[in-house]
Amino acid sequence: MHSILKTSLAAFVAAGVSATAAFADAHASLSGDLRIISDMSNPAPRAVMEGMVADFGALHPDLNVELTIVDREAWKTQIRNALGANPPDVVNWYAANRMRPYVDAGLFADISDLWAEPEFEALASTKGAMTLDDKQWGVPYTYYQWGVYYRKDIFDQYGLSEPTTWEEEMANCQTLLDNGVKCYTIGTKFLWTAGGWFDYINSRTNGYDFHMELARGEVPWTDDRVRQTFANWRQLIDMGAFIDDHQNFSWQEALPFMLNGDAAAYLMGNFAVAAMRDGGLTDDQLDFYQFPVINADVDYAEDAPTDTFHIASGAQNMDAAKEFLRFVTSADVQTKINGGDALGQLPVNANSSIDADKFLEQGFDMLSNNAGGGIMQFFDRDFDAEMASVGMEGLQEFMVFPDNLDDILERLEETRQRIYQ
Amino acid sequence: MSVSPAVPRTDATQPQRSWYKRNEIAITPWLFLLPAMLFFAVYVIIPIGQSFWISLHDWDGLGDKTWVGTANYERLLGIGDQNIDRKFEVSFWNNLRWLVLYLLAIPAGLFIALFLNQTVTGIRLYKSLFFFPFVISQVVVGLVFSWFYLPNDGLFDVITGFFGVDIRGGVLGNPNTATYGIIAAGLWPQTAYCMILYLTGLNAVDPEQVEAARLDGAKGRKMLWYVILPQLKPATFIAFVVTIIGALRSFDLISVMTNGGPFGSTRVLSFYMFEESLSEFGFRMGYGAAIAVVLFFIMLGFIVYFLWSMYQDEKGAR
Numbered sequence: 063m064h065s066i067l068k069t070s071l072a073a074f075v076a077a078g079v080s081a082t083a084a085f086a087d088a089h090a091s092l093s094g095d096l097r098i099i100s101d102m103s104n105p106a107p108r109a110v111m112e113g114m115v116a117d118f119g120a121l122h123p124d125l126n127v128e129l130t131i132v133d134r135e136a137w138k139t140q141i142r143n144a145l146g147a148n149p150p151d152v153v154n155w156y157a158a159n160r161m162r163p164y165v166d167a168g169l170f171a172d173i174s175d176l177w178a179e180p181e182f183e184a185l186a187s188t189k190g191a192m193t194l195d196d197k198q199w200g201v202p203y204t205y206y207q208w209g210v211y212y213r214k215d216i217f218d219q220y221g222l223s224e225p226t227t228w229e230e231e232m233a234n235c236q237t238l239l240d241n242g243v244k245c246y247t248i249g250t251k252f253l254w255t256a257g258g259w260f261d262y263i264n265s266r267t268n269g270y271d272f273h274m275e276l277a278r279g280e281v282p283w284t285d286d287r288v289r290q291t292f293a294n295w296r297q298l299i300d301m302g303a304f305i306d307d308h309q310n311f312s313w314q315e316a317l318p319f320m321l322n323g324d325a326a327a328y329l330m331g332n333f334a335v336a337a338m339r340d341g342g343l344t345d346d347q348l349d350f351y352q353f354p355v356i357n358a359d360v361d362y363a364e365d366a367p368t369d370t371f372h373i374a375s376g377a378q379n380m381d382a383a384k385e386f387l388r389f390v391t392s393a394d395v396q397t398k399i400n401g402g403d404a405l406g407q408l409p410v411n412a413n414s415s416i417d418a419d420k421f422l423e424q425g426f427d428m429l430s431n432n433a434g435g436g437i438m439q440f441f442d443r444d445f446d447a448e449m450a451s452v453g454m455e456g457l458q459e460f461m462v463f464p465d466n467l468d469d470i471l472e473r474l475e476e477t478r479q480r481i482y483q
Numbered sequence: 484m485s486v487s488p489a490v491p492r493t494d495a496t497q498p499q500r501s502w503y504k505r506n507e508i509a510i511t512p513w514l515f516l517l518p519a520m521l522f523f524a525v526y527v528i529i530p531i532g533q534s535f536w537i538s539l540h541d542w543d544g545l546g547d548k549t550w551v552g553t554a555n556y557e558r559l560l561g562i563g564d565q566n567i568d569r570k571f572e573v574s575f576w577n578n579l580r581w582l583v584l585y586l587l588a589i590p591a592g593l594f595i596a597l598f599l600n601q602t603v604t605g606i607r608l609y610k611s612l613f614f615f616p617f618v619i620s621q622v623v624v625g626l627v628f629s630w631f632y633l634p635n636d637g638l639f640d641v642i643t644g645f646f647g648v649d650i651r652g653g654v655l656g657n658p659n660t661a662t663y664g665i666i667a668a669g670l671w672p673q674t675a676y677c678m679i680l681y682l683t684g685l686n687a688v689d690p691e692q693v694e695a696a697r698l699d700g701a702k703g704r705k706m707l708w709y710v711i712l713p714q715l716k717p718a719t720f721i722a723f724v725v726t727i728i729g730a731l732r733s734f735d736l737i738s739v740m741t742n743g744g745p746f747g748s749t750r751v752l753s754f755y756m757f758e759e760s761l762s763e764f765g766f767r768m769g770y771g772a773a774i775a776v777v778l779f780f781i782m783l784g785f786i787v788y789f790l791w792s793m794y795q796d797e798k799g800a801r
Contacts, residue, residue, distance in 0.1 A: 138763045142544055163766065167545035251744060307634040309745040310656040442764070451764035459746035462652065473569065480558075 093124040096382040097150040100129060101137035110404045118389050125382055145169040149374035151383040157191040157368040158439035159277070159446060161199050164372075170199045171373040176384055184412045185391055188368050191439055200372035201387045202410040204400055207425030208258060208365035208440075211334060212327035213320060214349040216243060224351035228266075228294070231354045235303050238326050245303040247325035249316030250461060253454035257441025258329055260457050261365050262353045264291040269360035270435035277444040279482030283474040289467075294356055296464050309462055317341060329353070331367065332407060335421050350424050352432060363435030364428065367443060368410065452477045531779065538772035544760075548769075555773035570747055571774070574755040577662050578731065578781070581751060584666045585673060585730035589722050592677025593715075597707075599678070600685045610682065617675035625739030628668035629655060655741050658748035665736050665749060673729055677722045684718030685711075720792070727785050731778070752778040 102111040108131055119127045130150070132140055141153060145164060155161060164170045176182060177189065177198040188202045217223070217234075220241055225231040235245040250256045265273040268287045275281045276288065298304065305319050314337065319325040321341040328334060338348055352362065371390055373383045389395060396409035402417040408426055409416070416426045429437065442450040456470040503510065538555055540548035561567025599610050616624060632639050634653030643650065650657050654664040688711060696710045712719075734753045737743060743750045743758060750758070752774055758764075760771025 139761060142766070146545070163543055163545055167543070169545065251742065253744070307653050307656050310634060310653050447764040448767065451758075451762075455744070455746050458744065462656075462745065476566075 092122045092382050092385060094379050094382065095126045095128060096152070096379050096386060097128045098130070098152045098386070099137075099144055099150045099154070100131050101134045101154045103131050103133045103137075107405055110399045113404075114390065114395065114399060117395075118386060121389070122382070122385070145374050145376070149376040151374060151377040151379050152386055153372050153374060155200065155370055155372050156439070156443055157188065157200070157202065157370050158443045160439075160443045161192075161194060161370075161372070163447075165194050165199050169375055171375045171377060171380070171383075172197045172199065173201070173373060173384065173387065174198045176201070176387060179388075181388065182391070184393065185410055187412065187437070188410050191368055191437065192370065200370040201391045202368045202370050203390045203396065204405050204407045205366045205368040205410055206332040206407040207429055208262075208329070208331050208353075208367075209425070209428065210327050210329050210351050210353060211320075211338065211421075212349055212351065213323065213343070213347055215347045216323060216326045217349075224349075225354045227354050227358075228356045232297065232301070235298065235301060239302060243323065244305045244319065244325040245298070245327060247305050247316045247319040247328050248308045248461075249311030249313045250308050250458045251310060251312050251315075253451075253458050254440075254442055255313050255316075255330075256457035256461055257450070257454050258331075258365060259295065259461075260291070260453075261438055261441050261444075262329065263295045263356065264288070265363040265435065265438065266353065266356035266360065267291045267294055268357070270363035270438070273363065273438065274436070274444065279446065279449065279478050283471045283478055288471070292460065292464075292467055292471075295460070296467075299461060299464050304461065309458060331365075332421055332425055336406060345420060350421055352428050361435035362433050363438055364433040365438045365440050366408075366429055366433075367440045446481055449474075449477060449481055534772045534775050534779070537768055538770075538776050540769045542768040544766050544768045551769065555770050556777075559770070559773050559777065570750060570755055571752075573747060574750040574752045574774075577749065577751045580662055581666060581669075581730040581733050582727065584663070585669065585726055585733075586723075588670050588673035588677045588726050589719065591670070591674040592679075592722060593681050595674065595678045596681030596685060600682060614675050614679055616672040617679070619672075621669075621672065621735040622739050624668055624672055625665075625736045628664070628671075629740045632664055652745070656745055658745050661741055661745060661749045665733075665740050668740065669729070669733060669736050673726060676725060676729075680718045680722045680725075681715060684715045688714050724789055728782075731782055731785070752781070 098115065100111045102108055111131065112129065115127050115129045119125065132144075137154070141155065141164075144150065144153065146169075149169070155164070161170060174197045177185075177192075182189075182201075185202065188205070189198065192198045192200050192202065212224075216238070220237050222234045222237060225234050238245050248255050248259070261273070264276070267290055272281065272287060276283075281288070305316065305325050308316060313330070313334070316328075317334070317337055318341070320328050321338070321343060335348070339345075352364075355362075371387055373380070373387065377383050390399075391411060393409075393411045393413035396411040397414040399405055400407050400409040400414070400417070402419045402422070406417070406419065406422070408422060408429070416422050438444055441454065445453060453474055456474050459466055460470055537548070539550065539552060541551045541554075542548040557563050558565060559568050559571050595613055599606065599613060631637050632654040634640055634650075634656060637653070639654060640650070650660055655661045692710060692714070693706070696706055701710060732753055733751055734757065737749055737751060737754050738757075741749045743754055756771050756774040756778060759767050759774060765771065
């Protein structure tokens with residue numbers, strides 16, 4: 063681990079030095095101010111962001127980089143004001159439909175010219191997620207896989223193995239329930255966790271293309287294929303696979319059920335691993351598997367939300383902003399910032415290397431080789447904002463009162479017809 | 484080069500007082516009122532007008548406004564061939580629940596005030612302990628109560644479990660009980676507030692009247708109803724006003740305890756307004772403004788009543 067780090071660091075420095083020369087040729091005079099507002103406010107991401115700015119500043123000594131870090135949750139509403147008057151040059155945001163309001167309002171700069179550069183071919187996997195109206199509006203710096211994180215020791219105790227099909231999944235779950243262990247923990251108080259379950263069951267039942275058609279509002283919610291998704295989901299609910307009273311808990315509050323062994327698994331993003339390790343689970347106890355196949359006719363599609371950088375259309379220093387975007391997407395920087403001691407996530411650049419971490423390695427392998435269906439950005443980023451909020455509320459209600467399904471679907475359909483007129 | 488002043492020489496004629504001096508009586512009150520009126524206009528009156536204006540548009544807060552006339556209101560109230568907005572319906576009924584049940588704070592506050600209105604050692608300490616919940620932040624109250632209500636581990640669930648009552652999903656997880664659970668949490672600080680109002684009111688009760696009533700043989704409930712309570716009328720009025728307003732602006736407790744859930748069953752109008760216009764998935768400014776306008780009219784009804792009854796009191800006093 064140590065040596066890997068050292069070498070990657072050395073490689074980074076070397077790349078930096080050679081890059082300086084290259085930059086110096088291309089952009090002889092990057093000067094003035096570069097103002098960045100970032101939402102990387104948690105301790106580890108904050109250090110990454112500050113390090114990145116320091117490195118970038120060192121490459122361009124004449125450039126004065128001003129970094130403002132805003133609380134991640136607060137940024138979700140503050141970005142509007144920030145982009146409105148006297149906008150910064152570079153901001154953080156999210157991929158896919160989440161960009162829509164800012165693109166429509168002309169607040170994000172079109173950076174299709176950057177994407178046309180040969181270096182950006184290494185980012186092709188997320189080009190779709192960064193594209194709206196056939197133009198690209200930002201660059202990715204990190205993403206992470208979703209999947210089922212489970213207690214390997216509990217699985218071993220009852221002689222279970224990682225399920226690959228829905229039948230195995232149900233059989234595993236029945237065994238666990240017979241032994242008084244819930245199959246899944248989940249906390250739906252803030253709704254979005256239920257969105258993850260819907261993404262997976264729907265895309266496994268009907269395929270990626272159908273899921274995205276639904277996200278774009280092209281299919282009614284009352285469609286029989288959607289009902290099939292809910293019928294599959296209901297199988298788990300009816301057997302009591304999820305912990306009780308989950309509508310009271312946030313995702314963190316639902317973690318102790320897994321840490322204490324009251325529940326065996328958690329469908330979550332890779333960011334949960336840090337919390338599970340902090341909670342005392344060792345890597346021997348904790349493992350990961352890809353969400354099982356439900357319909358053998360459809361390919362795997364995976365949730366892998368991408369976090370991004372964008373240039374404000376009102377940017378004062380467009381050259382420096384574009385240079386910064388080239389910098390954060392370069393293979394070495396992406397390797398460095400996504401390392402286990404930094405963000406602990408996956409680099410988007412195909413030429414980057416993955417840190418030696420079993421979850422990152424499994425996740426990278428899964429997303430590169432076993433996600434032929436496509437990459438979803440997550441329920442609340444793929445769907446229209448209003449559809450997502452009404453939808454996730456309906457999903458939560460379904461998980462508690464599955465009998466209300468008809469009423470829920472009718473409500474969602476009414477919303478869909480109004481939004482996507 | 485003349486350096487004579489431009490002021491006309493007036494010493495020869497009748498000394499003329501300045502324009503301000505001549506109109507002092509009429510102008511001075513307005514000068515004193517001016518700063519307040521200015522700020523009231525900028526921060527209250529004009530934004531109300533802007534809300535009305537925005538509520539007639541479809542606007543995401545970023546791009547151009549699109550004029551939609553009364554479409555937002557039609558959707559909200561279900562005018563025409565559409566159904567009434569269900570979230571609005573739920574929020575409205577929850578607001579009514581808040582209004583009615585929150586008033587329980589007034590008799591509860593009165594009861595505690597009467598109980599504490601005695602001279603024993605350390606009564607100041609007891610009083611401050613009873614007042615304590617009003618001092619701590621609503622966010623803390625919400626957090627404490629949501630732990631209290633936790634299913635399985637929460638104290639409330641343990642107590643009800645002892646009596647064989649099991650609320651499915653926990654108090655805050657069950658759509659039938661969640662709103663009442665939040666109102667109960669809100670009553671805790673609100674009762675303390677009413678108690679303080681009544682305690683100060685009780686200090687002002689005329690001891691001679693109490694003495695006289697006692698001589699006439701009044702005691703217990705009759706003494707309270709016919710002698711004490713009429714003298715507490717000003718305190719009751721203020722308690723009523725703050726409780727009604729507190730009920731209508733209930734927002735922080737809901738946001739902390741349930742975030743409007745489960746499945747939106749604890750929303751009230753102010754929370755719904757926030758959710759539509761300013762929350763993470765919101766930014767439907769026009770629709771949010773329409774909700775704000777409806778809430779404004781509900782509040783206006785109460786405010787007009789308060790102003791009217793205050794006006795009547797003043798007239799009677801004159």
